[in-house]
Amino acid sequence: MTSNDHLVPVVAYARISADLARDAHGVKDQHKINDETAAKLGWRIVHHYTDNDLSAAKADLVRPDFEAMLKVLKAGRLPDGRAVRGAVVVADDRLVRRVGDYERFVDALTFEDGRIYADAKGLKDLYNEDVESMGLFGVVISKAEVRKIRRRTRRSHRRRAEQGIPVGGKRPFGWEDDKRTLHPEEAERLAQAARDVIAGKSLHSILAKWREEGVQTVHGNPWGSRSLKLALWNPRLCGWRKHNGELVRNADGVPVVGQWEPIITPKEWMAIDALFSARVRLNIKADGTVTDYRTPSYLLTGILRCGKPQGDGQICNAPMRVSARPDLSGGYVYQCPSRSMGGCGGSGRNGAKVDEYVTEAVLARLEERAAVKQQEDSEWGGAEELERLGKKQRAMLQKWQEDLISDELFFPENHKMEVRIKELRKERTEHALRAQRASKVTADVRERWFAGDLDLAQKRALIREALHAVIVLPVGGGGRRPFNPDLLVLRWTEG
Numbered sequence: 001m002t003s004n005d006h007l008v009p010v011v012a013y014a015r016i017s018a019d020l021a022r023d024a025h026g027v028k029d030q031h032k033i034n035d036e037t038a039a040k041l042g043w044r045i046v047h048h049y050t051d052n053d054l055s056a057a058k059a060d061l062v063r064p065d066f067e068a069m070l071k072v073l074k075a076g077r078l079p080d081g082r083a084v085r086g087a088v089v090v091a092d093d094r095l096v097r098r099v100g101d102y103e104r105f106v107d108a109l110t111f112e113d114g115r116i117y118a119d120a121k122g123l124k125d126l127y128n129e130d131v132e133s134m135g136l137f138g139v140v141i142s143k144a145e146v147r148k149i150r151r152r153t154r155r156s157h158r159r160r161a162e163q164g165i166p167v168g169g170k171r172p173f174g175w176e177d178d179k180r181t182l183h184p185e186e187a188e189r190l191a192q193a194a195r196d197v198i199a200g201k202s203l204h205s206i207l208a209k210w211r212e213e214g215v216q217t218v219h220g221n222p223w224g225s226r227s228l229k230l231a232l233w234n235p236r237l238c239g240w241r242k243h244n245g246e247l248v249r250n251a252d253g254v255p256v257v258g259q260w261e262p263i264i265t266p267k268e269w270m271a272i273d274a275l276f277s278a279r280v281r282l283n284i285k286a287d288g289t290v291t292d293y294r295t296p297s298y299l300l301t302g303i304l305r306c307g308k309p310q311g312d313g314q315i316c317n318a319p320m321r322v323s324a325r326p327d328l329s330g331g332y333v334y335q336c337p338s339r340s341m342g343g344c345g346g347s348g349r350n351g352a353k354v355d356e357y358v359t360e361a362v363l364a365r366l367e368e369r370a371a372v373k374q375q376e377d378s379e380w381g382g383a384e385e386l387e388r389l390g391k392k393q394r395a396m397l398q399k400w401q402e403d404l405i406s407d408e409l410f411f412p413e414n415h416k417m418e419v420r421i422k423e424l425r426k427e428r429t430e431h432a433l434r435a436q437r438a439s440k441v442t443a444d445v446r447e448r449w450f451a452g453d454l455d456l457a458q459k460r461a462l463i464r465e466a467l468h469a470v471i472v473l474p475v476g477g478g479g480r481r482p483f484n485p486d487l488l489v490l491r492w493t494e495g
């Protein structure tokens, strides 16, 4: 035990290099400066790391001490078990020899909360975005976000494979062992499945087919709905990558294209992404579990709602369910569930007749919309604003980097722009989804509907495109009345 054991333990790093233009300091000088910095801050250097680039014959030589220091910083301890809480260097440029070094250093240091860092000028907060921007400008702000998410993930010990990134270095389904070349048969399967999903087919019906054909995962297991969903949701399919739930983008916000062959187009993947994202929003239960997407076996369950007025003057509005009624034509009715099941039990309608009427109305509406859509310019209206904002944001970043505007001005403004850009990107995705579906929903929808080209899930998806709900008004009076379509109120969607 020495008297300075209460001081915060840190490591120091020194590098001697010919290519540092203002390298006035030798290794000994650097050690001395680091010691002084540490002493000023009440820190204690528990290990000095030193690399000497002058002895390096090759330009791409690895710096052994730099690498060793990164490991120690990440672990938070020296190989002998002594704790390390941070690092000291003379200046940032000591850390950087190749592109990405600074990023790796910040990654290692900020691996846990509460780490400290200083150079000869004093303390620096590497958790703070404005310092990180000294690294690779442009990409660093999103990287800082990524780091925050990573730390959060580690703290809560919840590692979820939501990104669909294959674990254990095994090749992803659809590609050969080199992870770049397409596996022709698997790639074709994924492409078809992706297009089916966009066209509204349920994961379950795709899965059933794959199982029937004995398709297995790369681990030799049968496919499940979750694994299939993750495989289809993986942006790798269109050549993009996801990191911590976000697409990896370049400084201009454009997704970075990987070096493997894509299976589907980015447009198609964006359509899938929008579909699955929407489904997650709809299907997350209070306990956080996501329900699977079973296809109801009737056309309008969940779409028909009971319109019977209740005591308070409001309509019941409960989603109607199907019951078998062999005595009726068609053999089933849509019925308001009983009070104990959340309805009023007070209304019902012949199922086959409602299905027929609503189908006709929806087909007519879809045909009408398809005709209008063909005339409309399918261009997305927000492109100009998105581009303008992107430019503005980059210009502002530039100014801020050059110290022409203050942190106080920059951060709130930048955040505002970021929020709007995010909104616009979401709109763009939704627009792409609509366009994609519009191309599927062409004027021949009626033919395909009745020719058996569409399964129930696809039909339901089309109905949902057109309708929010159908309110079933009470018939009134006693006894059986003829079917009256006027008592069905169709709530159309916009568009």
Ligand SMILES: [Zn+2]
Pocket: 306, 307, 308, 316, 317, 318, 336, 337, 343, 344, 345, 346, 347
């Ligand atoms: Zn009811």
